[in-house]
Amino acid sequence: MIAAYLVDSSQRLKMDDLSITYLNYTPIPITDLIGSGKDQKSMADVPLDELVPYACEDADITYQLYEYLKQKLAADLLTDVAHSLDFPLSRVLARMEQKGVSIDKNLLADFSEALQKDMDMLEAQIYELAGERFNIQSPAQLGTILFEKLQLPAGKKTKTGKYSTNEAVLSKLAHHHQVPNLILEYRSLSKLKSTYSDALPSLINEQTNRIHTDYNQCVAATGRLASSNPNLQNIPIRTARSREIRKAFIPQQGFQIMSADYSQIELRVIAHISEDEQMISAFKSGEDIHARTAMEIFQLDNITQVTSDHRRKAKEVNFGIPYGLSAFGLAQNLGISNAEAKQMIEAYFERFPRILNYIEDSKNFVMEHGYVSTLLGRRRYLPDIESPNWNLRAFAERAAINMPIQGTAADIIKSAMISIDQWLINEGFKSRMLLQVHDELIFEIHEDEQALCSIIVNKMESASELKVPLKVDWGMGAHWLEAHS
DNA sequence: CCCATCACG
DNA sequence: ACGTACGTGATGGGC
Incomplete structure (x- = not known):
């Protein structure tokens, strides 16, 4: 193995x-x-x-x-993915790690200061409303304050039997009391400051003046990469304030940051593997895949009948399919009833029958052979599929559904990385590949080499010939946020 | 050292 | 009838 x-x-x-x-x-x-x-x-x-x-x-x-x-x-x-993909890729990754990426530490210093000010204000408000000082960062102390002192209705317990104070729980308490929202706000600022804004500048290498992540090729069971020290694959983007961090990722003098990401690569992989005609034709014609899914699930005749709510729900279904979604999970995420979620899933499988076949085939395959594999033959063994424990077996089943999809997408981007890196080196370009974030590649493009962008995009899109086209969105700018289209 | 939480795809 | 979507890494609290 x-x-x-x-x-x-x-x-x-x-x-x-x-x-x-x-x-x-x-x-x-x-x-x-x-x-x-x-x-x-x-x-x-x-x-x-x-x-x-x-x-x-x-x-x-x-x-x-x-x-x-x-x-x-x-x-x-057992297979040749190691020779064709992972060994050649290891040299590409070594080059990316050595190259590193530039960080604007002044920007981050200012950001940290602003965060601290806001945290101080929130802290004061929280103490005022709670009627006492305590460690806001301690889930244990927070639980005592919220559920014993303030008598708020406790939600789920954690698996060690303590009060849960996570995001889902605190959000539900928002209309009971002001404190939960303030806590959530405080936590998000604290996360930004400690994990990113404060930490990144301290990791700048004195010789190169850049930060150098480690790419681990061997930990993720699906064939994905992992990044650590620092992890540059989880830099914030989801909220306006958090994505400010990305402005600190800057090019060296004379270069720009270029980012290119695969659009819907996992759904395209599912379409390919399952050979579902509906989905293949949607991707071939370049339709809005979530709107198209909404039409199928809610049985609408025309795309103009798709409301934003339809689309939002359909998007969540598409998102959950590669994870082996459950009615319960879908209901939780959409805030709808279990029954409605169940009905949506049933409607989905009725309209995309080959997707259901893929799921059943995956389960049967792993039960017979003990492993599943990607398009390029990478395997994941799932011994828990034989476990007498129902829970472990169910996990193994979902992993069997997910790994060929996630792993095939990983194979594809790895293949693109090898060909792009080889080409940049062989042609003697100054531009370099810097980072990989699962479906996105980030480059430093020299100002004289801007024509490389469309070639990079081309190489990514032709990294694999599937039954559906691969699509890449890209952008360029003075920092990572501006480059991310 | 583990747990809970939360950042990303 | 079961518990609840896949894959990661960093941080601070608390034993």
């Missing part, structure tokens, strides 16, 4: 102060790995987790290790 080997074998060198120099200029001494003199081991005896297969393009020795690891793994690999 590829993932299992890669988890242990191919973590790239850490991008701390030391290793940037290390990566660029110093070949890894082979003796560090196999020892020397009479302690010297054969290459074959080196535990896989000590091998660093692809750290430095310029170092012969790392290349040898890379080749060695390829051979070593070849005997064990």
Whole structure:
């Protein structure tokens, strides 16, 4: 199983102060790995987790290790995604990590200051209304204040039996008391400040003056990447104030930030895998897919009959399908009755019967074979499908539905990344790929190379030939927010 | 160290 | 009749 080997074998060198120099200029001494003199081991005896297969393009020795690891793994690999995709991609990721991204720390410093002021005001109001001071950040203390002192109706308990004070619970309390809303407001500001505004500037590397994330190729069970130290795949965007953070992601002098993202890639993948004619024709003709879904679910004859409420509901169904949605989950998210949600799902499957087939096929496949796989053959084993525990089995079923979809989308963008990076390097362009956020690629485009944008978009759209076209939206600007179309 | 919460696709 | 949508990572509280 590829993932299992890669988890242990191919973590790239850490991008701390030391290793940037290390990566660029110093070949890894082979003796560090196999020892020397009479302690010297054969290459074959080196535990896989000590091998660093692809750290430095310029170092012969790392290349040898890379080749060695390829051979070593070849005997064990079930498929060739490792060779065709993940090994080549590891070099692309190493380049992106080393390149890093510029951060406007003055902007973030000002932002932090403004956040702190607002938090201080909220804090005072909360203490006033609660009638005492307490730690707002402590769910335990907050629970006591809200549900014992103020006698507000407690919602769900957490799984450890304590009062839940999460977003869903506090929102429902909004009309009982002012405090819950103030808490929510305080939390969102606090999150922005501690996780982003304060943290990012402190991670600027002194040598490069940029921040360097780690891309982990081996943790996500679906084949997605993960980003850490810092995580640059969860930079805020959903609210007006939070997306200010994105203004701090800026290009170096003479460049612009360009962002290109796949439109509806997971739904397109479902359309392809399930071969549902309705959905394929909707994507082929470039229709508004949520409006089209609304027409089908609510049995409307004409697109002009689709209200914004229809569309909103249909969008939520489309969103939930790849997760193995339930009537309960849909009802919760839409604030509608269980019965209405159930009816919508039934109507959906009646109109998109092949999607239902896909779900049933996935469940049957995983029960028979113990795994599911993506278009390129990446596998996820789901042993819980045999569990006597109903809950674990249900989770495994939903994961079996989701992984081929999420994973195929990951395969596609990985393939695009390899071809774009190779092309940028081979042609000697100054522009570089900086970041990947699951369905989005972010570049730094040199001012003389703006013509590259349409070629990048083209390469992304032709990364895979599906039964539906792939569509990419893109934009360019003086920072990430402006670039994100 | 785990838990709860919340940021993203 | 069961509990409740998939995949991640960072933070602060509290034991």
